[in-house]
Amino acid sequence: MTRHTRLLGAALTLVLGAALQPLAANSTGVSWTAEVVCNFRAVAALHPDPKLRNGDSLAARFCDAVLLPNDYAAARDVIDVDPEAYASYFYVNARSRHIDAQLLRAVAEGAAQVVVLGAGFDSRAYRFHARYPGIVFFEVDTPPTISAKQQTVVRVYGALPRHVHYAPIDFNTQSLASVLSAAGYEATKKTFFILEGVSMYVSEAGNGATFDFIRRHSAPGSRLVYDYILRRVVEGDYAGLYAAKGAARGVASHGEPFVTGWTPEEAEQFAHRRGFKVLGNLDAAALTRRYLTGSNGKADGRMPNWYGIVDARVP
DSSP: OOHHHHHHHHHHHHHHHHSOOOOOOOTTTOHHHHHOOOHHHHHTTTTTTTOOOOTTTTTTHHHHOOOOOOOHHHHHHHHHSTTTEEEEEHHHHHHHHHHHHHHHHHHHHTOEEEEEEEEETOOOHHTTTOOOOEEEEEEOOHHHHHHHHHHOOOOHHHHOTTTEEEEETTTTOOOOOHHHHHHTTTTSEEEEEEEOOGGGGSOOOHHHHHHHHHHSOOOOOEEEEEEEHHHHHHTTTOOOOTTHHHHHHHHHHTTOOOOOOOOHHHHHHHHTTTTTTTEEEHHHHHHHHSSOOTTTTSSSSEEETTTTHHHHHHH
């Protein structure tokens, strides 16, 4: 039995077990979806084709192999057995690459701060530091996830870096304004805000409060990137939506159900109504052309067709 075969068998056992028996949310309170996304980024960072490889070379050090082995060939063996079950892997790779590109653009335009909302095991504060040592990062998430992140950073680097400010938030009792202010956030500085895999897990009112904060407490020219899912997925209408049913049931079984979705027009209007200028709204086809087309001219895989990513700016 080869090493790849053993890893494939282990991964399939994990996936099939999850399919047959709903799993409880992480008992530690740490976001399960954050761990899975980190795992997917770790695999995609090892892609043999530079056109398809993301830049998250730290992901494998920040998280465990939750669903896929942190070995590209072995992970791809698993994905190719049931590509629909792993459709989100392709989306995560495209999304990660797009947000990295937008961060670089924001810094080129003068952003001095980056706020990562729902930071999970995001590694941008650490892997971009050498290139942009003057940029201050703020990582916002629930106390259990922030605590796990800090422990991970200390394990990897030996200490918490001074350029990263951690802002744990209890959404039931604290406001984004209060926790960011306490962490040293400066509203007069041009800032890049990342909401990666956030809007679909937060109520529409909660999303509105976040957008309102950004609009009112950031300098002109600040940027925002957020992704969203189609409203139909939240409503349980999965007809024609690739991998939607399995994904919705999977996150719900881990205590992180989808609660908010928009049509593409609604996703843009949500920002427009709060005073943002929308710069772009990429659907699955556009993301595939831009980030998932390999050196051979073919798509690396089929991503879900019910995600979109919006880029916006504070006028």
